[in-house]
Amino acid sequence: MASVAEYDIPVVTPLAREGEAADAILRIADEQGADLIVVGNKGMTGAARFLLGSVPNKITHHAPCNVLVVRTT
Numbered sequence: 001m002a003s004v005a006e007y008d009i010p011v012v013t014p015l016a017r018e019g020e021a022a023d024a025i026l027r028i029a030d031e032q033g034a035d036l037i038v039v040g041n042k043g044m045t046g047a048a049r050f051l052l053g054s055v056p057n058k059i060t061h062h063a064p065c066n067v068l069v070v071r072t073t
Contacts, residue, residue, distance in 0.1 A: 022058035034065050042072035 015032075017024035029037050039056045060067045 022055045022062075025055070025059055026062055026064070030064050036066050036068060037063055038068045038070060040070050040072040 015028050017028060025037060025039070028034070037059055039059055041054075041056050056067075056069045060069065
């Protein structure tokens with residue numbers, strides 16, 4: 001099996017931040033000069049989503065780069 005390095009694909013490096021998820025993701029994307037944010041659409045539902053908003057929604061509206069929202073089940 002070929003390695004990632006053979007295809008010149010950048011390695012994913014996990015980064016952790018404290019705080020609200022969307023804000024942390026947006027901050028990291030800006031710090032790292034991200035080209036793309038990939039986020040799932042499954043998360044809060046009902047009242048929590050209405051009061052707090054959804055993470056993918058906030059990211060898509062405020063991202064410094066392209067965003068791919070992946071439908072999760």
